[in-house]
Amino acid sequence: MTAAHAPTFIQSADNAFVKDLRRLAQGTTAYRRQGRVWVEGDHLCGAALARGRQPAVAVFSESFWPLAPAQYAQAAIKSIVLLDALWASISALESPAGMGFVLDWSEPAQLQPHAPTVVLDRLQDAGNVGSILRCAAAFGFTQIAAIKGTAALWSPKVLRAGMGAHFALQLVEGLEVQALLDALQAPLLVTSSHQGDLLHRAALPWPCAWVMGHEGQGVSPLLEQRASQHIRIAQPGGEESLNVAAAAAICLHASAAGCLGR
């Protein structure tokens, strides 16, 4: 491969970069302290590049380095190669990919008041959050607004479950409910099991902000009160409650379908 620059080899577990990287790869909120995120594996790195992100550092395992596509090292400001044993001590993947990017991260700008938005109201499960981010990106939503208490959006688990959707969205987290309500102008849509229009018959506004609530407790009372519309998902098979990521998929798709016209 033709590298844009010679990589730095690191062999010591005591190296400061390695220690920081381990915290970043294994902690859920270390990205906030370090001001950078760790993005591991071909698919996520490719998604970051496709959206024009320039990696601060491209990191490779020693055995993957000779096989690595040139674009990865060329895209990064700096490349680092780690001994395989060091790499294994950092990777959180069951089948370590042998490469990853460190990307600069900073608190995003303020909420876009009129952007098509998904509000995550204290969602706990990283898999649910990642799945909802994928749906949001696929169905034309551009902003995620996470209420304080939601799983950290840039944590390694949410990044993996998001499969690259992070790079297609504006992500704002740590919001208080009142601050969200003050800033967001798009009409709030809240799912309900007992009131409101049936989703498949409802006329949905666009842009809008769908609120997805905590896995156990549902949507916060204040958000529920301030909803422009309550929406029910018809469940002819019975009143089993849906997983929140499944409900989100159905609602966000319905908004997209409404935009495209039936």
Added chain:
Amino acid sequence: MTAAHAPTFIQSADNAFVKDLRRLAQGTTAYRRQGRVWVEGDHLCGAALARGRQPAVAVFSESFWPLAPAQYAQAAIKSIVLLDALWASISALESPAGMGFVLDWSEPAQLQPHAPTVVLDRLQDAGNVGSILRCAAAFGFTQIAAIKGTAALWSPKVLRAGMGAHFALQLVEGLEVQALLDALQAPLLVTSSHQGDLLHRAALPWPCAWVMGHEGQGVSPLLEQRASQHIRIAQPGGEESLNVAAAAAICLHASAAGCLGR
């Protein structure tokens, strides 16, 4: 509490029942060998009772036993109380619930040829499988047909993710593709990223059999060939692929909405 019968106390980790129960609670396919399943926690046990299942054994931790609702012990043929330390060695839950049922399990009867069905084509992830079972039950599907290679449907992880949907469905697993095609008469619907009708505009048959494919490889070529309809999910935000459980939620809801009339 008023128990229907006095429980048996078990204190020894070497007890044969305890050993078998540990295998059942921690193995993904032990239920097939033992001919019974382990259902842990209030929600799942309640769902089993609500669907008329009689537990072979109700099992309690020593500290939960005095607090246990009488209906659990009364419903079961037999009750067993385990020392808390033994219980902790069996439970796979992060917050052990203190109670569970052992239910008899046997291979289900044959496929119902005309039942509204979801075909799981070698799905790997227990969370995806469980989420799809919940959606299937909510949206009026009555049968799950799992192709050989799909995650074991009655494994503890799939049971937890299914949140009780198992007890509302006929579950057939270990099927070969050809045997499925020979037995199933309902029209096969397959999602596709590049051909077929857009879901939100399609007229969907009922009953039908939706095919959900392997997370990485998608639907088997033979099932793809034999589809009655190929269906696309519009993704105006870009060609991000959806998580299979999200795609299933959208498709199964669309079938239910079609039945109910727009």
